[in-house]
Amino acid sequence: MSTWILLLLLGWQHGEAPSLSEGPDRGLVLRLPGALFEHKDVVKQINSGLTAALVVTVTDREGRIGGARIAVRYEPWDEVYHVQVLDMRGTETKRVLATRTEMADFFKKGVLHVWSAKHRLHRDQPFAIRIKVLPFSQREQADTQAWLTRTVSGQRPGGVPTMGMELILERSIKRPTTTQFEWKVGLKP
Amino acid sequence: MARSIQSIRLLGMFIFLGFGLLHGSESPSFFIEHINIENLKHVSERIVRAELQLDTGQEYDEEQLRQALYRVERLQFIRETEFSLEKGSRRGAYVLKIHVTETRRLFWLLLTDSLLVRNNYRLSDEPGTSKYLANLDGQAFGYRWFSRKTEWRVFLPGGFAMTHYDLFGTGMVVDAGLGIPPSFNSRDFDFGTLPFTEDGSQFEIAASDSTLIAFSSLTYPISQEQSLNLGMYSGNIGISELQSRGTEEKRKLEDTEFQFNFATLNWTHNTTDHPYFPLTGRFIQAGLQWEWNQLAFDEATQDLVGGYDTWTWSRNSVVASYKEFWQLNSRDSFGLDFDVRYAGVHVSGKPEELALETEDYVSARGGIELSLSRNLMNRRFLYGSRDFRVTLSAGYRRYDTDLDEEKFTPDPNYGMYHAGVGLTMRDSWGAFRITVRYEQSNRGLWP
Numbered sequence: 331m332s333t334w335i336l337l338l339l340l341g342w343q344h345g346e347a348p349s350l351s352e353g354p355d356r357g358l359v360l361r362l363p364g365a366l367f368e369h370k371d372v373v374k375q376i377n378s379g380l381t382a383a384l385v386v387t388v389t390d391r392e393g394r395i396g397g398a399r400i401a402v403r404y405e406p407w408d409e410v411y412h413v414q415v416l417d418m419r420g421t422e423t424k425r426v427l428a429t430r431t432e433m434a435d436f437f438k439k440g441v442l443h444v445w446s447a448k449h450r451l452h453r454d455q456p457f458a459i460r461i462k463v464l465p466f467s468q469r470e471q472a473d474t475q476a477w478l479t480r481t482v483s484g485q486r487p488g489g490v491p492t493m494g495m496e497l498i499l500e501r502s503i504k505r506p507t508t509t510q511f512e513w514k515v516g517l518k519p
Numbered sequence: 520m521a522r523s524i525q526s527i528r529l530l531g532m533f534i535f536l537g538f539g540l541l542h543g544s545e546s547p548s549f550f551i552e553h554i555n556i557e558n559l560k561h562v563s564e565r566i567v568r569a570e571l572q573l574d575t576g577q578e579y580d581e582e583q584l585r586q587a588l589y590r591v592e593r594l595q596f597i598r599e600t601e602f603s604l605e606k607g608s609r610r611g612a613y614v615l616k617i618h619v620t621e622t623r624r625l626f627w628l629l630l631t632d633s634l635l636v637r638n639n640y641r642l643s644d645e646p647g648t649s650k651y652l653a654n655l656d657g658q659a660f661g662y663r664w665f666s667r668k669t670e671w672r673v674f675l676p677g678g679f680a681m682t683h684y685d686l687f688g689t690g691m692v693v694d695a696g697l698g699i700p701p702s703f704n705s706r707d708f709d710f711g712t713l714p715f716t717e718d719g720s721q722f723e724i725a726a727s728d729s730t731l732i733a734f735s736s737l738t739y740p741i742s743q744e745q746s747l748n749l750g751m752y753s754g755n756i757g758i759s760e761l762q763s764r765g766t767e768e769k770r771k772l773e774d775t776e777f778q779f780n781f782a783t784l785n786w787t788h789n790t791t792d793h794p795y796f797p798l799t800g801r802f803i804q805a806g807l808q809w810e811w812n813q814l815a816f817d818e819a820t821q822d823l824v825g826g827y828d829t830w831t832w833s834r835n836s837v838v839a840s841y842k843e844f845w846q847l848n849s850r851d852s853f854g855l856d857f858d859v860r861y862a863g864v865h866v867s868g869k870p871e872e873l874a875l876e877t878e879d880y881v882s883a884r885g886g887i888e889l890s891l892s893r894n895l896m897n898r899r900f901l902y903g904s905r906d907f908r909v910t911l912s913a914g915y916r917r918y919d920t921d922l923d924e925e926k927f928t929p930d931p932n933y934g935m936y937h938a939g940v941g942l943t944m945r946d947s948w949g950a951f952r953i954t955v956r957y958e959q960s961n962r963g964l965w966p
Contacts, residue, residue, distance in 0.1 A: 379549075379604025379613070380581055403547070406606045406613070466581070466602060467588055 348459050350388065351440070351518040357418065358396060358445030358517070360388060360459070364434030371509040372463055373430070376402040376411065380466035388444045389458040396445035402433075417443040456514045463509040546580045552607035553614045562596055562621050563685035565740050566692065572790070573615070584615070591619070596684055598622040621684075692738040745788050748806075752781040779812045791844055798852035798892065802842040808862075810834040835877065836862035856888040856914070879923040888914030888937075913938040935959065 346363035353359035366372060375382035380403065387397035398417040405412060411433055415423040423441060427433045445451070553575055556564050570590045573579065579587075584602055591600045599620040604613045683693040736750035785806030791797030811833040840858040847853055862884075863877035890912035917934045936959050 378602065380584065380602060406604060407610055467585065467600070 347513045347515055349518050350444075350457055350459070350515050352451070352453075353440065353443055353445075356451065357443050358388065358451070358457075359440040360386065360398070360442040360444045361440055362386075362434070362437040362442070362461075364431075364438065366461065366511065367430045367434045367437075369509075369511075375463055375465045375509070376430075377404050378466055379404055379406050382466055383464040385462040385464060386442065386444060387460045389460070390452060391455045392452070398442045398444050400437075400442075415441060417441075418446050419443045451517075453517050456516050459513045459515060461511045546582065548578045548580045549584070549604060549613045549615075550578045550607070550611055551575055551615050552609075552612040554617065555614060556617045556619060558619050559685075560621055561684040562619065563688075563690040563692070563740070565690040566684065567591055567597070567617070567619060569740055569742075569744065571617075591617070596622050686737070690740050692740075693735070744790050745786065748783070748785045748787065750781075750783040750785075752779075754779060780810070782809045783807070785838075791842075797842070797844045797854070799844050799846040801844075802840070804838075804840040806838050808834075808836040808838060808860075810836075832864060832866040834862050834864045836860050850894045852892045854888075854890040854892065854912075856890070857886070859883070859885040880920070881922075882918070882920040884916065884918050886914060886916030888912055908943045910941040910943065911939075912941070 346365045348363055348366075349361045351359055351361075367376070372384075381401055382403070384400040384402070385397065386400070387395055389395045396418050398415060401414040403412045404410075409428070411427045411430070413425045413427055413433060413436070415425075417423075421443075425436060427436060551573060554568070554571070554573065556567050559567070571587045572590060573584075573587050588600050588602050591597055597619060601618040603616045603618075605616055607613050685691065686693045736748055738746050738748040740746045783806055785804050788803040789800070791800030791802050811831060813831045838858070838860045840856075842857070843855045845853045860883070862882050864880035864882070865877045866880075890910050892908055892910040894908050913936075915934060915936050919932045938957055
């Protein structure tokens, strides 16, 4: 696999797409396609026995963004997946799932709250959904970002990066360094 | 644009929060029972294992494994590394599987950690012989381009090399190439060998535009941290501004008028995290150097020209080097560099009055340098083997020479301060480094 870029703008227009629907508190809930967890590059990362991450973003036509983060580690001895989800509500959800099928089912249940209620919702407009798969080796990216955040903006770890981080984030995150999927979907009633 | 920025910010937030959260939670540890390295084509498995710095039978958490991954990826000839865990022979034990992708074999070198060049190696008819013999004491033969008006010395050496990583499957690293000087009036060459012997201070040979230099080295890793290296350098040097006795004319030497050969044998103990751009760890090296040179000499005119008898000189040296690096945080690293050399010069052939026994010309050199390096782009984790770094350095070097007073005056003893800034980058083709330095001697502006 190339070190540079493995950018898969597959779109899966002909396959299963994620679905977006209104959730409680005027937020949006994202359901991921089961096929995502069978894609060979995703399987390779989440089956490595070391922690990989899926970063999900949802963007409306006005550029407002929501999203979630999923960390997955396969435990070879127990043959289970340790899954950790962080979403726009700021809550953390942990699950131990036996198979990728279970994982796919779990993310079809609407557990990803990807949109903040404070954002005005345009129900008639499509949303862009992007999922980045970050392998184990990308972990330090976050560590460094944490360091940068503390240093540059004076925030503590766990804080949200400020606008002052834009340039750094643009350099560090905008680069398509890993497997990535994109869709455009409308809001389901 | 605004959307893009927002997207970036949010992605960053989730990565940041998520990883921060994971980082704060208990990180799983893994008992590594065995390490399997796959997809090696030319690189020796021993070299990769040496850079891993992981021992079987030990427990490591994810961060420690990730640091090991980065250490391997920092190798000159490794492009990408992937880690995965599999079940071991008993519950709780794991096999660490490492899939390696190598870089291309050809890489570029641009290294300029020179130490000292005296008088630009200009031979002249000044009284006595001390001056040009003193030149022999320089660590490098060199000619630096600089502006005399500004007194700033900026130089850009260059070279390229072909490497073979694992000669005959023995774990040996072979490095060979040909130096081609630039056509302009700037000609410092600096050679570095592959990982275990990197020490720019010991392999510098400067050349003029009529010069070709062949170089090769052989490195054999004798343990994870130790290696032996044999280096060979050979070439012809053309010297601009050669001034014949009693004339104002200056000319360059032709190909075979001045030949040099240089050999080194070094033992190295290296625990640094990268052979070329270390951020943490220790580097100790001790070795022997032999240098033998031959120069055409016109006995009748006492001039140095081609087609006449030759005379030779040799220099035997004992060298030692100690470097220590500390990583201060995710971007910054601090380095300490200390080295010494003790050498004797032996001259034979014509002219006879220049004949020297080794004890007639003994020199010692020692220096210390401090450096601070910062990763500007944080690319290490974005591109795997990529890195972009700026380094500031400053140091002091002392040269002392013990000469036979009947044959030499004066003793060329002096000290030199230097400061520099360097940029380093690595990509899939290998490593690249350029350094600009300013040096000031307390003996004069430019000894």
